[in-house]
Amino acid sequence: MFKLSNLSYANQRKLIILAFSFIPVILLVTFAYLPVVNMFKYSFTSWNGYSKNMEYVGLKNYINIFTKPEYFSVFKVSLYYFVATFFQMGLALYFATILSFKVRFKNFFKGVLFFPYMLNGVAIGFIFLFFFRPDGTFDTLLNALGLGKNITLWLGNPDVINISLASASVWRYMGFNFIIFLGAISSIDKDIYEAADIDGANKWHQFKHIIIPSIKRIVQLNLILAISGAISAFDIPYIMVDGANGSKTFVIQTIDMAFKYGKFGLASAMAVVLLFIVIIVTLLQRLVIKEDN
Amino acid sequence: MKVSNKKGLFKFLSVFLIISILAACSSNGGDSSASDDDGAIKGEITVITQRTDIVDTVFQDYAKKFNEKYPDVKVNFEALSDYEGQIKIRMNTDEYGDVLLIPTSVPVADLPDFFEPLGSYDELKTKYTGIEERMVDNTIYGIPVAITYSGVIYNKQVFKDAGVTDIPQTIDQFMDALRSVKEKTEAVPLYTNYAAGWPLTQWESDLTTVAGNVDYVNVTQPNSDDNFVAGQPHYDLYKILFDATKEGLIERDPTTTDWESSKADLGQGKIATMVLGSWAIDQIKASATNPDDIGFMPFPTNADNVIVPLGADYNLAININSKNKPAAKAWVDFFINESNYAVEQAGSISPVVGAELPDILKEFGDKGVEFKFITPSKEGQEGLVDKIDKEAEVGLWQPDFKKRIIEAALGNRKESYDDIMKDLNDAWVEARKTVAE
Numbered sequence: 001m002f003k004l005s006n007l008s009y010a011n012q013r014k015l016i017i018l019a020f021s022f023i024p025v026i027l028l029v030t031f032a033y034l035p036v037v038n039m040f041k042y043s044f045t046s047w048n049g050y051s052k053n054m055e056y057v058g059l060k061n062y063i064n065i066f067t068k069p070e071y072f073s074v075f076k077v078s079l080y081y082f083v084a085t086f087f088q089m090g091l092a093l094y095f096a097t098i099l100s101f102k103v104r105f106k107n108f109f110k111g112v113l114f115f116p117y118m119l120n121g122v123a124i125g126f127i128f129l130f131f132f133r134p135d136g137t138f139d140t141l142l143n144a145l146g147l148g149k150n151i152t153l154w155l156g157n158p159d160v161i162n163i164s165l166a167s168a169s170v171w172r173y174m175g176f177n178f179i180i181f182l183g184a185i186s187s188i189d190k191d192i193y194e195a196a197d198i199d200g201a202n203k204w205h206q207f208k209h210i211i212i213p214s215i216k217r218i219v220q221l222n223l224i225l226a227i228s229g230a231i232s233a234f235d236i237p238y239i240m241v242d243g244a245n246g247s248k249t250f251v252i253q254t255i256d257m258a259f260k261y262g263k264f265g266l267a268s269a270m271a272v273v274l275l276f277i278v279i280i281v282t283l284l285q286r287l288v289i290k291e292d293n
Numbered sequence: 294m295k296v297s298n299k300k301g302l303f304k305f306l307s308v309f310l311i312i313s314i315l316a317a318c319s320s321n322g323g324d325s326s327a328s329d330d331d332g333a334i335k336g337e338i339t340v341i342t343q344r345t346d347i348v349d350t351v352f353q354d355y356a357k358k359f360n361e362k363y364p365d366v367k368v369n370f371e372a373l374s375d376y377e378g379q380i381k382i383r384m385n386t387d388e389y390g391d392v393l394l395i396p397t398s399v400p401v402a403d404l405p406d407f408f409e410p411l412g413s414y415d416e417l418k419t420k421y422t423g424i425e426e427r428m429v430d431n432t433i434y435g436i437p438v439a440i441t442y443s444g445v446i447y448n449k450q451v452f453k454d455a456g457v458t459d460i461p462q463t464i465d466q467f468m469d470a471l472r473s474v475k476e477k478t479e480a481v482p483l484y485t486n487y488a489a490g491w492p493l494t495q496w497e498s499d500l501t502t503v504a505g506n507v508d509y510v511n512v513t514q515p516n517s518d519d520n521f522v523a524g525q526p527h528y529d530l531y532k533i534l535f536d537a538t539k540e541g542l543i544e545r546d547p548t549t550t551d552w553e554s555s556k557a558d559l560g561q562g563k564i565a566t567m568v569l570g571s572w573a574i575d576q577i578k579a580s581a582t583n584p585d586d587i588g589f590m591p592f593p594t595n596a597d598n599v600i601v602p603l604g605a606d607y608n609l610a611i612n613i614n615s616k617n618k619p620a621a622k623a624w625v626d627f628f629i630n631e632s633n634y635a636v637e638q639a640g641s642i643s644p645v646v647g648a649e650l651p652d653i654l655k656e657f658g659d660k661g662v663e664f665k666f667i668t669p670s671k672e673g674q675e676g677l678v679d680k681i682d683k684e685a686e687v688g689l690w691q692p693d694f695k696k697r698i699i700e701a702a703l704g705n706r707k708e709s710y711d712d713i714m715k716d717l718n719d720a721w722v723e724a725r726k727t728v729a730e
Contacts, residue, residue: 048683049381050403129488133549155548158705241548242490244696245705259378260691261683262398 036275042268049264061269071270077162077237077249081230084166088174089222096181097207110182117175125239128168129155158246165247169236173229177222184215224285228278250274335365336617338624341390343376343607347638355632359624366620387614391621392628394607395435397690401427401676408434409611409618411625421629421644423605425669435608436625439572439635440642442601442654442664443498443592446573447566448559450586451480455565460590464533467593471542474565483537484555484564487547487699490692492555495569496530497689498604501667503530505596511670515677518725521718528714529595531698535710538702547699556580560587568592572606574653575640589653591662599662601654606639677728685724687717 004012043061045054065071095113099106116124131137132154139151154164188210196206212219234251237243243252254274258267342348348370356368373379377396383389384396384407395408410432411417417424423437445467452458455474461467471482486492500510504526514520521527537543544550556573558564560581567573571589578584591601609628611621628634635643642648654664670677682689697713700706708716 048400048403050384050399050407052403052406129549134546136549153546153548156546156703156705158700161548241488242692244487244490245548245700256693257686259381259398260688260693261686262400263683263686 039268039271042264043272044269045265047264048262049258050262054265057265061266062273064266065269065273071253074248074250074253075231077247078231078233080162080166081169081233081249082227084170085223085226085230088170089177089219089226091170092174092177092181092222093219096178096185097211099182100185100211101203110179113178114175116172117179119172121172121235122239124168124172125236128164128171128236129240131168132164155241155245161241161245161247165237165240168240169233172236173226177226180218180222181215184218185211188214220285220289224282227281227285231278231281232274333365334363334619334623336620337367337369338391338615338617338620339369339371340624341371341373341380341393343373343394344638345372345374348372351638355628355634358631359627362627363620363623366623368624387612389612389614391612391615391617392624393610393612394438395427395610397607400679401429404429404434405432405613407613409613409615409621410434411436411611411622420646422646422648423603423644423666424608425666426605427608428669429675435610436629437605437608437644438629439606439639440603440644440648441571441606441639442603442641443495443570444502444568444601445566445590445592446559446569446577447588447590448480448562448564448586449588450583451478451562451565454478454562455480461593462591462599463595464529464593467533468536468542471537471565472540475542478562478565480563480565481544481558482542482565484550484559484567485534485538485543485547485699486550486552486555486567487544487696488550489552490696492552492567492569493692493695494690496534496695498570498602499568499592500526500530501602501665502592502594502600503596505594505598505600507600507602507665508668510602510667511674511678512668515670515674515681515725518722519718520721521714523711523714527717531695531714532710533593534695535698535702538699543699547703560584562586570604571641571651571653572639591657599660601657601662601664603642603664603666605644606635606641680728681721681724684728685717685720687720687724 004015007015042054044056044058046057046060047054095109099109099113103109134153134156138154139148142148142151152160155161192210193206196210201209232251233249237247237249238252238255241247243249243256250270251274254267254270257263257270340352342352344352352370356370359368360366371390376394377398380389380393380396381398384399389407395404399407404427412433414424414428414431414433417433417436421436423440424433424435427433427435451474452470455470455477457470457473459466461470474480474482501507504510504513506513509526517525519525538547555564555567556577557580559567560577560579562582574587574589578587581587591599609625611618611625615621629643630645633643635641635648636651640651642650650664669675678689681687688694694713694717697706698710701708701710701713
């Protein structure tokens with residue numbers, strides 16, 4: 001009769017690790033790696049999403065992407081989200097630092113700041129659609145503050161639309177950066193602050209010389225996440241204005257290609273290109289960061 | 294247990310786990326059987342529909358009525374809120390119900406891979422109208438659930454307040470009517486529904502009216518290199534949209550429009566006109582202060598004869614992998630011929646030959662307005678328009694270039710109407726070449 005306790009401890013360990021990792025690995029392969037492998041496969045075909053036979057077209061899709069400038073021109077929209085990233089990180093760091101000191105209603109403010117991140121993206125899209133609408137919440141707010149003459153069509157004005165959308169995106173994702181910063185900051189030993197207090201350091205000195213150096217790694221990590229997020233920005237502009245009026249990003253374009261024009265092959269190739277761009281950007285950042293050290 | 298056996302045990306356990314997982318994946322549910330020896334139709338079928346609003350009410354009544362005739366068939370319904378998007382993914386498997394609507398994005402040539410043939414064109418054309426659009430090699434794979442017509446839905450009271458007494462027929466008359474609405478009333482003359490996007494695709498259905506020729510869409514268009522050139526129907530059709538936008542005859546901020554509230558606004562006289570299909574009339578009437586204010590008029594045209602194009606709504610079809618085809622076939626016949634869905638639920642015309650025109654159309658009887666089907670493609674050219682369209686990324690039935698026209702007219706883009714048309718035409722010409730290869 002087989003009994004787990006008959007095995008040696010080392011073997012019991014192996015068996016349990018094997019058994020427990022089996023299902024996660026299966027799930028990972030099925031839902032993460034298999035689709036990526038398929039995506040690579042589709043990217044070499046002219047599949048339309050329906051047909052039973054996929055025609056192999058070699059590198060045609062890739063050549064298509066790299067020879068038509070209009071496929072890449074949408075990346076300039078990502079620049080808005082890239083710039084917004086720095087505001088987002090700055091705000092997150094600011095709030096995280098303040099809330100790591102003694103503040104009244106500390107937990108309440110933590111909740112308020114993290115809350116947007118937990119909301120569904122579609123809900124946020126609709127909230128901001130009402131917010132930016134003519135005579136909507138934002139216009140009312142500006143009027144109340146006596147800034148009524150600055151009102152424009154926040155989503156209708158092509159010079160402003162990407163800024164409006166990027167700020168909605170900042171509102172949404174700031175909470176995520178904030179909570180990570182807060183966690184990192186609270187892991188700093190309290191004794192260090194006390195020692196600094198005794199040495200006569202004010203809060204700004206503490207921030208500059210204690211907090212920033214201690215959480216440098218986390219800032220870098222957040223930056224990498226935020227930049228790849230900016231390159232692949234999607235949900236806010238898609239839900240709010242469907243990429244119209246000059247707010248189309250690369251991911252929206254990829255989706256259009258697959259679902260509007262039935263070019264799954266080309267769309268897969270675009271997704272592969274995006275994947276490599278994100279990988280390259282991440283690697284570059286890591287290199288730059290390493291040189292810093 | 295002996296030490297030497299332990300490696301074997303791990304192997305056994307791993308294999309066991311893999312097998313159990315695979316077994317769980319491939320186990321089949323009980324298949325329902327088709328008709329038995331004496332020919333009685335029985336079994337269980339699943340009908341997939343896009344009507345989430347009435348699937349639990351009206352459709353259940355249909356099922357009851359259906360069971361009076363076929364008591365041994367159990368009908369299950371499944372309603373998809375994003376029909377096109379969800380059914381497309383399911384069609385990569387074999388499990389997409391027994392009876393379903395043919396998604397408009399399936400290329401016509403691929404229909405035989407997915408759907409059961411229902412009969413030859415020659416045989417079915419005496420029974421149903423509007424079946425030509427999705428036909429492959431003279432074989433029919435789907436029957437339209439309703440025949441719709443397209444044009445402009447307007448609020449009669451607003452037109453009266455604006456002093457427009459005659460229904461505008463030419464493009465100039467229509468633009469004048471919009472201008473009077475802007476001058477004399479508070480209503481938005483022409484609501485585009487830019488933000489929702491898809492209502493803009495409704496304009497494309499009116500191409501036939503602008504062309505004044507039932508041949509244009511399927512016969513002339515795919516064989517022409519001048520599809521978007523000045524003087525051609527496409528140019529004139531969307532020039533109306535461009536001019537109306539440019540003159541401020543549309544909503545103030547198109548980027549924040551809302552489809553649901555636009556229906557009520559038209560019903561309550563805050564909007565004068567919207568370009569839509571007949572399917573929308575009942576929905577707008579439902580939210581109107583006075584349903585009799587809601588009228589339909591043909592799209593404006595400079596052509597000599599006014600043709601309101603009739604078109605097929607979704608086509609009802611049978612999954613080629615269905616385990617219960619006789620019962621599915623019985624449901625299709627029942628739904629098209631006996632349910633009265635087309636008139637009662639789609640506010641349109643029944644596809645059955647000889648069906649009556651709805652009341653809202655009868656007032657046009659003496660005005661020389663014709664209600665006609667568009668000519669099907671020539672043999673060998675089925676689905677050609679669609680192929681060229683997709684290759685060119687023009688998107689005749691997508692909102693994109695209509696949005697672009699509105700943006701250009703608002704001054705948000707640095708291109709003129711002619712620039713856009715030239716761009717579309719260049720893409721069209723190039724795609725025509727590629728497709729012909």
